[in-house]
Amino acid sequence: MSLNLIFCKENSSAVVFGELICEKLKASSIEAVCNKTAIDLAGKMRCNFSAFNGNRLELDKHVLKSLAEKEDFNEFITYITNPRRQTEAFIEAEVKKYIFTSHTDEAVSMLQKNVDDIKTSVCKALFTATQKVQTQEGDTDMWLKEFSIVLKDELTFDAMCSENFNDINDFEFLKEEIKKGFSSITEEMSSLSLDKLKESRLKPDKILTDQLCKCCWVKCPFCAAVCTNTIEDHSPDDHSALFHQPRAVAGGTWKDTNDFSINFCTTNVASEISFYNYESAKSFPYKKYRDAGPRYKTWRITPDESKLAYWKWFVFKFQKQLEEHYKAKFHRKGEIPSDWGKVSKSDVVNYYIKKTD
Ligand SMILES: [Zn+2]
Numbered sequence: 453m454s455l456n457l458i459f460c461k462e463n464s465s466a467v468v469f470g471e472l473i474c475e476k477l478k479a480s481s482i483e484a485v486c487n488k489t490a491i492d493l494a495g496k497m498r499c500n501f502s503a504f505n506g507n508r509l510e511l512d513k514h515v516l517k518s519l520a521e522k523e524d525f526n527e528f529i530t531y532i533t534n535p536r537r538q539t540e541a542f543i544e545a546e547v548k549k550y551i552f553t554s555h556t557d558e559a560v561s562m563l564q565k566n567v568d569d570i571k572t573s574v575c576k577a578l579f580t581a582t583q584k585v586q587t588q589e590g591d592t593d594m595w596l597k598e599f600s601i602v603l604k605d606e607l608t609f610d611a612m613c614s615e616n617f618n619d620i621n622d623f624e625f626l627k628e629e630i631k632k633g634f635s636s637i638t639e640e641m642s643s644l645s646l647d648k649l650k651e652s653r654l655k656p657d658k659i660l661t662d663q664l665c666k667c668c669w670v671k672c673p674f675c676a677a678v679c680t681n682t683i684e685d686h687s688p689d690d691h692s693a694l695f696h697q698p699r700a701v702a703g704g705t706w707k708d709t710n711d712f713s714i715n716f717c718t719t720n721v722a723s724e725i726s727f728y729n730y731e732s733a734k735s736f737p738y739k740k741y742r743d744a745g746p747r748y749k750t751w752r753i754t755p756d757e758s759k760l761a762y763w764k765w766f767v768f769k770f771q772k773q774l775e776e777h778y779k780a781k782f783h784r785k786g787e788i789p790s791d792w793g794k795v796s797k798s799d800v801v802n803y804y805i806k807k808t809d
């Protein structure tokens with residue numbers, strides 16, 4: 453074989469091998485850039501976005517605030533029956549707004565930065581692998597191993613076989629081939645749409661949901677207020693909620709009537725009133741609610757005369773829908789006090805945690 457022919461064969465091997473590497477790099481780079489951008493975006497929102505940078509209670513307040521703003525009764529019912537699901541929907545919607553409406557430029561430059569970072573890493577890996585093979589007189593196998601090792605923290609670079617490419621000697625040429633190929637890949641990636649994030653394995657809303665919703669979701673057996681403990685399983689500590697709701701919010705009625713109960717749990721537990729537990733078919737004084745069964749026993753409800761204005765507004769505003777939904781009435785013992793109608797929407801949206809007597 454003439455020298456010229458050997459050179460051609462070697463180089464065509466390097467061209468093919470380079471193309472194979474670039475093909476693999478393309479798929480794994482897009483994945484890595486999207487995953488990294490999802491993590492970065494979630495981290496950014498966790499720091500700068502008021503609903504996500506505080507404690508659990510803060511997030512709950514933002515969920516309630518957004519429910520009041522939207523005035524969608526069905527979403528309220530989701531919140532009451534499955535607060536976690538409504539909270540997840542809130543996180544998902546806010547992340548979408550952040551990325552695609554309010555902070556698009558920031559998201560695009562994050563994506564761009566991650567493309568640049570990948571480019572730097574690939575160049576570094578090319579340089580390191582080529583240098584090692586040259587100084588140690590290694591072969592393609594050694595080159596590939598070294599290249600994969602340098603990149604392993606950045607990319608998942610699937611194992612590939614270098615067996616058919618052992619005739620490659622000019623690794624400088626191989627390096628330049630891959631550099632050239634990868635450069636057109638990163639150029640393509642620079643115009644990657646943010647929509648690509650939706651296909652990524654890691655998604656910013658999912659990351660935030662995993663972080664923010666890993667807490668207790670047990671509901672008050674009377675009013676369905678959700679426990680605000682930040683630990684998922686916090687037994688033997690009691691469940692507790694900072695604010696309880698009028699029992700009607702969860703469909704509570706007086707025994708043997710269709711009269712809604714509009715009392716707050718925190719008032720009831722200080723009163724002489726009893727409640728009927730349908731599960732055990734027995735009445736219990738509210739003062740001894742813990743005796744009514746396991747669901748009651750694990751709750752700490754502290755007597756408190758203050759009532760959250762938010763729920764007064766909600767009950768007043770949605771009384772018709774609540775009546776239809778629970779097939780009960782705000783009449784007789786369940787008549788809504790007229791001053792509940794004085795709480796305005798802007799009161800609850802702007803001062804949604806304000807308590808009134
Ligand atoms: Zn309650």
Ligand SMILES: [Zn+2]
Binds near residue numbers: 668669680690692
């Ligand atoms: Zn709890």
